[in-house]
Amino acid sequence: MGSEARAVMNQEIFRKLMGAMSRPGRLFRLGTVCKEPLMDILNVLLDHEVGFCVTGADSDTLGRLINAETGAKAVDISQADYVITPAEGIGDELFRAKMGSLEYPDKGATIIYYGAKPAENGKFIFAGPGVPDGGISFDPGIPDDEIKKLAEINSGFPLGVDAVIVCEKPALICMPRSLKITGGK
Amino acid sequence: MKKNKRAEKNSGQNRYNFAFLDENAKREIRRKTLKAIAIPGYQVPFGSREMPIARGWGTGGLQVTLSVIGKKDVLKVIDQGSDDSVNAVNIKRFIKKVTDVEITNDSLRATLIQTRHRIPEIPLTQEQIIIFQVPFPEPLRTVEPSEAETRRMHAEADYSRMWLYLYEDIVKCGEISIGARYPVYVNNRYIMDPSPIPRWDIEKLDNSECLNLFCAGREKRIYAIPPHTSVKPLEFEDFKFRVENFEGKKCEICGCESSFLDEVMDGSTGARRYFCSDSDYCEKQTARKGNKQ
Numbered sequence: 001m002g003s004e005a006r007a008v009m010n011q012e013i014f015r016k017l018m019g020a021m022s023r024p025g026r027l028f029r030l031g032t033v034c035k036e037p038l039m040d041i042l043n044v045l046l047d048h049e050v051g052f053c054v055t056g057a058d059s060d061t062l063g064r065l066i067n068a069e070t071g072a073k074a075v076d077i078s079q080a081d082y083v084i085t086p087a088e089g090i091g092d093e094l095f096r097a098k099m100g101s102l103e104y105p106d107k108g109a110t111i112i113y114y115g116a117k118p119a120e121n122g123k124f125i126f127a128g129p130g131v132p133d134g135g136i137s138f139d140p141g142i143p144d145d146e147i148k149k150l151a152e153i154n155s156g157f158p159l160g161v162d163a164v165i166v167c168e169k170p171a172l173i174c175m176p177r178s179l180k181i182t183g184g185k
Numbered sequence: 186m187k188k189n190k191r192a193e194k195n196s197g198q199n200r201y202n203f204a205f206l207d208e209n210a211k212r213e214i215r216r217k218t219l220k221a222i223a224i225p226g227y228q229v230p231f232g233s234r235e236m237p238i239a240r241g242w243g244t245g246g247l248q249v250t251l252s253v254i255g256k257k258d259v260l261k262v263i264d265q266g267s268d269d270s271v272n273a274v275n276i277k278r279f280i281k282k283v284t285d286v287e288i289t290n291d292s293l294r295a296t297l298i299q300t301r302h303r304i305p306e307i308p309l310t311q312e313q314i315i316i317f318q319v320p321f322p323e324p325l326r327t328v329e330p331s332e333a334e335t336r337r338m339h340a341e342a343d344y345s346r347m348w349l350y351l352y353e354d355i356v357k358c359g360e361i362s363i364g365a366r367y368p369v370y371v372n373n374r375y376i377m378d379p380s381p382i383p384r385w386d387i388e389k390l391d392n393s394e395c396l397n398l399f400c401a402g403r404e405k406r407i408y409a410i411p412p413h414t415s416v417k418p419l420e421f422e423d424f425k426f427r428v429e430n431f432e433g434k435k436c437e438i439c440g441c442e443s444s445f446l447d448e449v450m451d452g453s454t455g456a457r458r459y460f461c462s463d464s465d466y467c468e469k470q471t472a473r474k475g476n477k478q
Contacts, residue, residue: 023412129372
């Protein structure tokens with residue numbers, strides 16, 4: 001792919017990402033914009049200035065590929081700006097991800113889940129910035145336990161992590177740390 | 186034919202990367218913009234680039250616009266509500282040269298609006314993004330000169346000195362004397378500088394449909410207000426926030442009595458004259474009146 005075509009594709013994907021981050025719970029379809037959703041999204045965000053950590057079965061292979069494609073460094077999860085994980089989630093490891101500091105909450109990590117299968121109605125109610133009054137319910141396609149852990153980590157807003165959920169279709173949903181999550185019992 | 190090809194090759198958009206900034210610069214601004222959206226009202230530091238206009242002339246807004254803009258976008262740039270003032274025209278020309286996007290004056294048609302100190306009168310929709318040029322992003326600078334200290338104050342949500350400043354202002358002047366740059370509470374957490382928009386525009390930020398992005402190039406800060414976010418001006422229970430009063434005044438061009446008006450002094454007679462600040466809105470009102478007649 002030529003550099004200009006790549007620049008155009010990055011811009012189109014970024015607009016979807018920005019739309020999803022500012023309107024949590026809404027599914028943004030990537031359509032024909034990208035062929036490999038995860039790698040294309042990582043190409044928009046990662047470069048030599050950031051560190052990433054891959055978890056899951058194929059973490060070594062995927063990690064090498066991401067490093068070769070983006071130039072980003074593979075680091076421990078406690079140092080990673082981006083944590084890349086299958087939709088099954090990372091369980092308690094999530095608590096080791098960077099949450100930022102009160103002076104610099106933007107240093108909190110972004111967790112990127114891939115291969116998710118979201119659905120319209122879920123057990124949880126999401127409210128907060130980007131969500132119309134009354135909140136919305138959706139199933140982001142990651143395990144309930146993982147959502148509860150995200151809610152726990154982000155309960156100390158502005159500290160926390162932001163989640164980008166890359167779906168199989170291809171599409172994406174975001175769950176910024178400002179999202180208030182209730183329900184799920 | 187050869188000459189035309191050479192001219193095309195040397196035109197602005199072919200000599201530079203699409204939208205002027207290199208992809209690494211865009212990547213950093215995009216990462217920071219996403220964090221700004223995730224933490225509404227918090228100022229995210231970023232590496233502001235040198236631009237072909239001087240700092241303080243909209244380099245922040247320009248950098249965010251260039252990182253966000255795509256070939257399908259329709260761009261509008263306004264300066265104090267006007268589509269035709271120098272700052273707006275220069276920025277439009279530059280962006281057109283490096284992106285070849287469509288430019289419009291129509292607030293409804295635009296998908297991206299870069300603005301210096303006004304929000305269009307027409308309510309913006311969820312399809313639109315408004316990008317504010319910000320001269321001073323730190324609302325606490327009035328009460329605290331140290332960046333380290335204001336950062337601590339934001340971290341601890343320690344805004345007592347700001348409240349005290351407003352209280353003292355009322356005691357001294359009988360009024361909160363801040364006109365433009367009126368501080369607001371975003372998402373009940375951060376006090377934010379909404380850029381020097383008039384008080385009139387503050388309520389348009391509250392629970393808005395569109396995404397609001399703010400960027401200060403000289404001060405190297407990006408911040409954001411996502412759609413459907415609570416934005417409240419600072420006020421006391423017994424001293425409420427109020428907007429500019431244009432009672433009994435109307436625009437001399439379109440006759441509108443419900444828009445934000447610019448006051449112009451007539452040099453020869455000393456008379457005060459009033460015109461709509463939003464030039465597109467004024468043109469539409471005038472055209473509508475013309476059609477009715």
